Amino acid sequence: xxGVTQTPRYLIKTRGQQVxxxxxxxxxxxxxxxxxxxxxxxxxxxxxxxxxxxxxKGNFPGRFSGRQFSNSRSEMNVxxxxxGDSALYLCASSLVAGGPNEQFxxxxxxxxxx
Amino acid sequence: xxxxxxxxxxxxxxxxxxxxxxxxYSSSYSPSLFWYVQHPNKGLQLLxxxxxxxxxxKGINGFEAEFKKSETSFHLxxxxxxxxxxxxxxxxxxxxxxxxxxxxxxxxxxRA
Numbered sequence: 001x002x003g004v005t006q007t008p009r010y011l012i013k014t015r016g017q018q019v020x021x022x023x024x025x026x027x028x029x030x031x032x033x034x035x036x037x038x039x040x041x042x043x044x045x046x047x048x049x050x051x052x053x054x055x056x057k058g059n060f061p062g063r064f065s066g067r068q069f070s071n072s073r074s075e076m077n078v079x080x081x082x083x084g085d086s087a088l089y090l091c092a093s094s095l096v097a098g099g100p101n102e103q104f105x106x107x108x109x110x111x112x113x114x
Numbered sequence: 115x116x117x118x119x120x121x122x123x124x125x126x127x128x129x130x131x132x133x134x135x136x137x138x139y140s141s142s143y144s145p146s147l148f149w150y151v152q153h154p155n156k157g158l159q160l161l162x163x164x165x166x167x168x169x170x171x172k173g174i175n176g177f178e179a180e181f182k183k184s185e186t187s188f189h190l191x192x193x194x195x196x197x198x199x200x201x202x203x204x205x206x207x208x209x210x211x212x213x214x215x216x217x218x219x220x221x222x223x224x225r226a
Contacts, residue, residue, distance in 0.1 A: 002158070033214070043204065043216035056213055090157060097212065102148060105157035 002027065002092050003107035018079040021109045022083035025072050025093030028054045031055075031076040033103060034066060043111055046089075046104040078111075086113045116141040116209030119216035129194045135190040135220045137205035146208040147188045149179055153201045154220075161203075164188060173185045173200070200224045 005024045013019050025032050034046040045058040049068035066076045070073075072093075078085055088110050092103035121136040138147060146165045150158040162173025169181045179190045188205060205217040 027224075035214075042218050045213050045215075050210075056211070058213070092158075102160050102163050103214065104160070105150075107157045 004104055005092055006074050006089075006106040006109050008109060009107065010110045010112075012080050012114060014114050015081055015083060017081050018077065019081060019111060021076045021078075021089055021091075021111075022108060023076070023091030023093075025074070025091075026104055030072050030105070031094045031095035032068055032072065032099075033092045033094075033098040034076050035072070035092065035102055036060075037090060037108070038086075043090070046076070048091045048097060056096045082088040083098045083113050085111065089113060115211070116145060116215050117208045117215075118205050118215050118217040120203075120205050120220050122220050123218065123223045124223070126225060129197055130194050130213045133190075133192040133199065135203050135205075135222070137188045137190065138186055138218060139188060139205070139207045140186060141207055141209045143210040147179075147181065148206040148208070148214075149173065149177070149188075149190050150204045150206060152204065153200050156181065158204065161190070161191040170221050195222075195224050197224050198226065 007022045029044045031050045033048040035043050037043045048056040063079045068074045088108045090108045092105045094101040094103045115141050119138045148162040148163045152158050161177050162171045164171050164181045172178045177192050202219045202221050204219050209217050
């Protein structure tokens, strides 16, 4: 069974631009979560989607948004990019939202903002 | 809200010796606890999880962790370190709000 895939793997943008990252979960998984990883802040939860609905949200500004499609694939969008948005963005999928289910992580998208 | 503290930011061991990575958590309810490993330029891989069954949890690659409620700890151990264990390890708690909270990570170095 294929794992979680994320595209693109690397991205370079300039301040003020916007970016869209994509995540395809493991087949059969209906929950997708997004995380930001930086050397200074570590791993921080962005949001979780289940059945095309946002179920949970972290403490990030409104510039960060996401959505989930009927096939469970998810996209994350960051508008008006700032230098501090440079990070590794990780997507994780699980069978369902909530509960003790473990999450399976993709390899991440490395975003660099110049 | 839940939180996780990994007590060591860096652990260095010799190949073939035991590894101990320490994790304390706080949670209002009975938490689900996980250990993940991240090798350079890779995503996170699940090592093991605790979900209120047996307190001693066995994971992949010879790792195990013991849940101690009285000490609010979930330390990760491996009897004999291998060079391939060099990586960053994250202790993670999922609390009653179902959000994952990550520790700051412990970097493991294995000396030949």
